[in-house]
Amino acid sequence: MRHEPASQFQHARSIAPATGVDVTIVMPCLNEVQCLPHCIANANDALRRIADQYGLSGEIVVADNGSTDGSQALATGLGARVVPVAERGYGAALIGGGKASRGRYILMGDADGSYDFTDGVAMIGELEEGAELCMGSRFKGGITPGAMPWKNRYIGNPVLTGILKLFFRPGISDAHSGLRAIRKDSFLELGLSGAGMEFASEMVIKAALKRLRIAETPVKLLPDLRDRPPHLRPWRDGWRHLRYLFMLSPTWVFGVPALVGSIVSIALLFAAVMHQFAPGSFPRIGNYWTILAAAMLGLSHMSGILAAAGNIYGVRAGYRLPNPFTRQLTRRVHLESMLIGGGLFIAAGIAVLGMVVWQWQMRDFAATYSVVPAVVGTLCVTLGFQNVLGGFLLAIVGGNEAQFMAGHSAPAKAVDQVSIAA
Numbered sequence: 001m002r003h004e005p006a007s008q009f010q011h012a013r014s015i016a017p018a019t020g021v022d023v024t025i026v027m028p029c030l031n032e033v034q035c036l037p038h039c040i041a042n043a044n045d046a047l048r049r050i051a052d053q054y055g056l057s058g059e060i061v062v063a064d065n066g067s068t069d070g071s072q073a074l075a076t077g078l079g080a081r082v083v084p085v086a087e088r089g090y091g092a093a094l095i096g097g098g099k100a101s102r103g104r105y106i107l108m109g110d111a112d113g114s115y116d117f118t119d120g121v122a123m124i125g126e127l128e129e130g131a132e133l134c135m136g137s138r139f140k141g142g143i144t145p146g147a148m149p150w151k152n153r154y155i156g157n158p159v160l161t162g163i164l165k166l167f168f169r170p171g172i173s174d175a176h177s178g179l180r181a182i183r184k185d186s187f188l189e190l191g192l193s194g195a196g197m198e199f200a201s202e203m204v205i206k207a208a209l210k211r212l213r214i215a216e217t218p219v220k221l222l223p224d225l226r227d228r229p230p231h232l233r234p235w236r237d238g239w240r241h242l243r244y245l246f247m248l249s250p251t252w253v254f255g256v257p258a259l260v261g262s263i264v265s266i267a268l269l270f271a272a273v274m275h276q277f278a279p280g281s282f283p284r285i286g287n288y289w290t291i292l293a294a295a296m297l298g299l300s301h302m303s304g305i306l307a308a309a310g311n312i313y314g315v316r317a318g319y320r321l322p323n324p325f326t327r328q329l330t331r332r333v334h335l336e337s338m339l340i341g342g343g344l345f346i347a348a349g350i351a352v353l354g355m356v357v358w359q360w361q362m363r364d365f366a367a368t369y370s371v372v373p374a375v376v377g378t379l380c381v382t383l384g385f386q387n388v389l390g391g392f393l394l395a396i397v398g399g400n401e402a403q404f405m406a407g408h409s410a411p412a413k414a415v416d417q418v419s420i421a422a
Contacts, residue, residue, distance in 0.1 A: 022056035023047065023124055024101035024184075027111035028093035030065040033074055035113045035225045040078045046107070046117035050124050062111065063097025065089070091192070091199025098187050107181045113225035114147065115179040119217070123181035126215040132186040133207045135172050136179035136219030143221045160241050164201060167249040170208040172216045176200045176241070179219045186212055191318060198244040205248050206319045248319075250310025254303045261300035268293035269379075272372050287371045294379040301383050305390035308333075309397045316399060338391025342384040349380030 025043045029036070040060060047058035062075040062082045072082045085096030098106050105127050107120045119141065123134040138148075148157075161175045180203070190210065194202040207214055246253045272285035272293070285293075308329070314320030322330075356373045360366075368374075 020057060021059050021102040021104075023050055023058035023105045023107060024061055024103035025058065025107045025109065025117060025120070026061045026063055026094060026097035026101060027080075027109060028065060028090055028097065029062045029067060029071050029075070029111045030093070031067045031069045031071060032111040032226075033067070033069040033071045035111055036062070036071060036074050036080075037078065038113050038225060039109075039111045039117070040075065040080055042113075043109075043117045044079070046120055049118060049121045053121065054124060054128055056105075056124065059102060061097050061101055063093040063100070065093045087195055089195035089199075090197050091202070092195040094199060095192050095195075098182075098184075098192075101184060104184050105181060106184055106187055108179070110178045110224075114222050116220055116222065117179075119219040120179055120181055122217040123179075123215075126217060127181055127183060129215075130213060131215035132183050132212040133203070134181045134215040134217060135174060135204065136177040137172065137174040137216050138177055138219060138221040139174050140216070141218030141220045144223060147221045147223045160201070160238065160245070163242070163245050164204065167245060167252050168205050168208040170204050170214055172204070172214060174216070175204045177219060182207075189318075194244065196240050198240040201241045201244050202248070205245070209248070209314070209320045211321060248314070250307045250314070254307035254310060258300045258303035258307060261296050261303065265293040265297035265300060269297065269376070273376065276370065276372055290372055290375050294375045297379060298382050298386070302386055302390070305386065305393065309390075309394055312394060312398050316397070333394075335391045335395045338387050338394070342387030342391065345380045345384030345387060347384075349377045349382075349384060352377030352380060 025047065027039060027043070032039075040062075043060050047060070050056050050058060060080040062071070062080045063085050064072050064075070064082050065085050065088055072084075075082050083097050083100040085093045087096070094108055098108070105124055107117070107123060109115045109117050109120065115136070119136060123136065126134040157174070157176055161173070164170065164175045165172075178200070182203070186207070190203065190206045192199060192202055192206065204214075268285055268289055271282050272290045274282040275284050311320065311326055312330075315322050315326070352373060356377060359373075360368070
């Protein structure tokens with residue numbers, strides 16, 4: 001769970017919504033005429049309990065994604081407000097319904113009967129206590145037999161949740177629960193854009209990156225009430241979740257491989273170079289291993305630049321906050337320093353290659369037994385040009401500024417600029 005100063009929450013809670021609505025229950029809907037009567041009745045029961053316990057008023061919003069079975073008319077007749085959402089997808093429906101909500105709290109749940117909206121009463125209580133996002137945990141509340149396919153329960157959810165927890169540390173046990181509550185202002189601040197099932201991961205990831213206060217309460221997962229297959233496609237939607245996890249984690253996609261590759265390649269190259277000067281003290285690294293190590297170091301260097309670019313983009317887009325490491329890095333690394341560093345590498349590489357040519361001439365152009373000098377010289381030139389080009393890339397991503405991320409602290413107004421393909 002992440003904490004923010006209490007005064008911030010107290011100030012936000014003191015502002016009453018102009019509509020007079022405190023809680024909006026949002027249901028995504030695509031041809032759910034069979035389940036809507038139960039779900040809307042269940043949601044009304046939850047709103048009554050919320051009113052009794054917290055004195056909050058509420059509404060029900062059905063975010064319709066183009067139903068053709070009469071779901072819209074049925075929902076309206078049952079007292080819900082129907083919001084049409086043209087863009088198809090689970091996430092698109094929830095984003096459209098969330099933006100159209102009138103309450104300062106949003107409680108989201110599926111319209112198939114798989115969740116009990118009364119479990120959301122405790123979530124609203126967490127928001128009242130200062131949480132900005134409250135997730136329901138099916139693993140703490142219980143999964144009814146037959147409610148979740150075995151591959152989802154024992155493969156999909158544990159793997160995806162485990163990766164998400166490793167990458168982003170949200171402090172929760174179930175990152176893909178369909179029942180969750182969030183403050184309306186926090187919902188808008190996150191700038192959510194995932195149109196499909198990956199929306200579930202996106203909300204948790206961006207909340208963790210923004211360091212929102214995240215709470216968790218137990219919820220039950222029940223067998224859905226539909227007589228047709230669910231919209232969820234485990235393998236397709238699982239991949240959409242997985243790629244979204246990597247797209248929002250440049251540290252793990254680029255940074256960790258860059259670090260590992262650099263350590264291994266530098267160790268090999270160091271041994272290869274030192275063997276030239278002290279053959280008895282260092283083992284001989286074969287030519288092939290030397291070439292491989294140089295290629296690995298070049299890739300690691302580029303991967304490190306991409307990691308920095310990804311983090312800077314996240315900060316400027318508004319869904320990531322600078323951490324102490326990036327703050328220190330960006331104070332010392334700027335376009336000019338990248339250009340100077342690149343120039344020095346290029347000069348060193350040219351000098352080494354010049355020496356290689358000179359020695360080759362001294363041998364009457366005979367072949368050499370070691371490729372180490374030529375590999376080192378070529379590597380220095382490659383790293384130098386990558387540094388120069390990478391410096392301009394970071395300046396472009398950083399906003400055409402010489403000092404990357406200078407003065408940026410993820411302003412809320414930049415959230416609307418987030419546009420990540422999903």
